Amino acid sequence: MGSFLSPCIQHTTMIVLAEYDEPVPRPMLNTYHIGDARKIHKLIPSQPFVDVTITSPPYWNLKDYGSKSQVGYAQPYEKFLDDLEKIFGAILHITKNTGSLWIVADTIKHDGELILFPFDLAQRLKNVGWSLHDIIIWNKDKTLPWSHRGKLRNIFEYILFFSKGKKFQYYLSELRESKDLKEWWIRYPERYSPEGKAPSRTWTIPIPRQGSWGENWVRHFCPLPIELVRRIVLLTTKQGDVALDPFAGSGVVLAQAAALKRRFVGIDLRRSYRRMFEDKVRPSIERLEESNSKSLGKDEKQKRKFASLIWRLRKTKYPRELVRLYEKYYGIPKMSGVLELSIGLKTLNVYLLLGKNYKSTKRLKTRLRKIMRRPPLSKYGLKVNIFPLLPNRHSKKFSFPKCIKSRTRLALYSSRNTHQSTGQTTVRAFLKSLGEVNGHRRNKSLLIASNIHLKVTKESVF
Numbered sequence: 314m315g316s317f318l319s320p321c322i323q324h325t326t327m328i329v330l331a332e333y334d335e336p337v338p339r340p341m342l343n344t345y346h347i348g349d350a351r352k353i354h355k356l357i358p359s360q361p362f363v364d365v366t367i368t369s370p371p372y373w374n375l376k377d378y379g380s381k382s383q384v385g386y387a388q389p390y391e392k393f394l395d396d397l398e399k400i401f402g403a404i405l406h407i408t409k410n411t412g413s414l415w416i417v418a419d420t421i422k423h424d425g426e427l428i429l430f431p432f433d434l435a436q437r438l439k440n441v442g443w444s445l446h447d448i449i450i451w452n453k454d455k456t457l458p459w460s461h462r463g464k465l466r467n468i469f470e471y472i473l474f475f476s477k478g479k480k481f482q483y484y485l486s487e488l489r490e491s492k493d494l495k496e497w498w499i500r501y502p503e504r505y506s507p508e509g510k511a512p513s514r515t516w517t518i519p520i521p522r523q524g525s526w527g528e529n530w531v532r533h534f535c536p537l538p539i540e541l542v543r544r545i546v547l548l549t550t551k552q553g554d555v556a557l558d559p560f561a562g563s564g565v566v567l568a569q570a571a572a573l574k575r576r577f578v579g580i581d582l583r584r585s586y587r588r589m590f591e592d593k594v595r596p597s598i599e600r601l602e603e604s605n606s607k608s609l610g611k612d613e614k615q616k617r618k619f620a621s622l623i624w625r626l627r628k629t630k631y632p633r634e635l636v637r638l639y640e641k642y643y644g645i646p647k648m649s650g651v652l653e654l655s656i657g658l659k660t661l662n663v664y665l666l667l668g669k670n671y672k673s674t675k676r677l678k679t680r681l682r683k684i685m686r687r688p689p690l691s692k693y694g695l696k697v698n699i700f701p702l703l704p705n706r707h708s709k710k711f712s713f714p715k716c717i718k719s720r721t722r723l724a725l726y727s728s729r730n731t732h733q734s735t736g737q738t739t740v741r742a743f744l745k746s747l748g749e750v751n752g753h754r755r756n757k758s759l760l761i762a763s764n765i766h767l768k769v770t771k772e773s774v775f
């Protein structure tokens with residue numbers, strides 16, 4: 314069984330050959346450069362070409378990477394921050410106006426005190442012009458079982474998200490998912506985007522386990538989890554964009570970017586890390602992404618099914634909410650039932666079947682319009698046409714437009730439950746049953762009939 318490794322929290326001393334003193338390579342894309350990130354301007358072009366930087370710098374003195382050019386180890390804390398400020402300042406210049414920067418970092422215990430490294434770094438980066446937008450908690454789920462007096466077991470790190478400009482790339486729909494929803498989505502479809510649930514600010518992603526790459530080499534690194542990098546790449550870039558990691562290490566960022574058809578630039582001091590990237594990391598991530606894309610079809614189908622269900626649930630709930638809100642503000646409307654007909658994905662015709670004692674529908678319409686313009690109904694995203702109908706004075710029948718066929722099959726819903734129909738009827742039978750009710754409610758429960766047939770349970774999609 315493999316043990317769990319915490320990225321960047323190992324006091325491992327490495328023996329390194331003088332491999333970082335090689336001449337500066339020619340600037341180019343899709344390259345893992347060997348060099349000092351402080352000299353980034355000598356390594357890569359200085360015009361803005363980077364879309365996203367995803368990185369995890371050394372955590373000050375926690376780990377000796379064995380190079381005299383390394384930042385962090387054996388440096389005074391302030392000098393270390395100066396170096397990072399310089400590096401990320403230079404990255405700002407080569408980042409496009411729509412670009413962003415994501416840094417994984419953690420607090421550091423030093424001489425019995427907690428150093429707020431992520432927050433000190435954020436302040437330095439704000440000074441050089443980066444705008445801090447969000448801090449995400451990366452819950453590593455399982456980690457080393459050690460705790461110390463005054464410091465509990467560490468299971469999370471911080472992900473800092475900065476942008477260069479106000480209009481940064483941010484494709485939230487890429488991260489929405491319809492998995493692991495609480496059953497609320499059935500009763501409150503208006504609160505769930507048909508595209509799925511937006512991710513929260515806590516990301517639970519296990520750290521790469523020793524052996525998870527098939528070999529023990531991962532022990533010598535503190536690789537970022539593939540899933541964490543994948544999320545950020547999808548959220549912030551499109552195909553062909555450029556991802557940078559100035560502290561590339563095992564090269565997970567570069568490999569994941571390439572596997573998602575982005576271009577990449579990496580920098581690190583050690584050639585052996587680059588070899589690992591080329592020999593192990595890149596091929597593994599490529600294979601993984603290939604098998605991911607095979608299961609993508611299934612995910613896509615589920616997403617579409619979820620979206621269609623959310624729209625249908627919103628449509629069956631809408632008339633019930635309309636009547637509920639009317640009752641709340643103006644008292645119970647004299648109405649024997651509601652017939653709703655869904656036309657297309659987001660359009661709904663609602664026929665309110667009024668009692669005979671309404672003389673005019675003018676005031677009712679004004680009130681309904683007011684309710685429909687305000688939340689929560691304005692948030693349903695539906696185009697709703699309301700038709701208050703009065704029964705004919707003599708025949709006591711409702712006259713419908715010709716397009717409504719009397720044999721159309723309808724599902725019946727109660728005013729309490731609009732996600733599981735209680736029975737079936739037809740337009741003709743429904744109207745007949747309302748004739749018996751004659752403008753008054755049976756058991757205070759409004760009858761709703763719809764051409765949407767639902768029997769939704771939590772398991773309906775998953």
Ligand SMILES: C[S@@+](CC[C@H](N)C(=O)[O-])C[C@H]1O[C@@H](n2cnc3c(N)ncnc32)[C@H](O)[C@@H]1O
Pocket residue numbers: 321348349350351368369370371372378382383384534535536537559560561562563564565566580581582583586
């Ligand atoms: C926390 S690790 C990054 C791990 C990487 N995110 C991954 O997924 O494998 C920090 C890396 O910074 C590199 N490093 C330290 N000082 C550097 C410098 N001055 N220039 C470039 N890389 C440096 C180290 O060699 C190490 O690989």
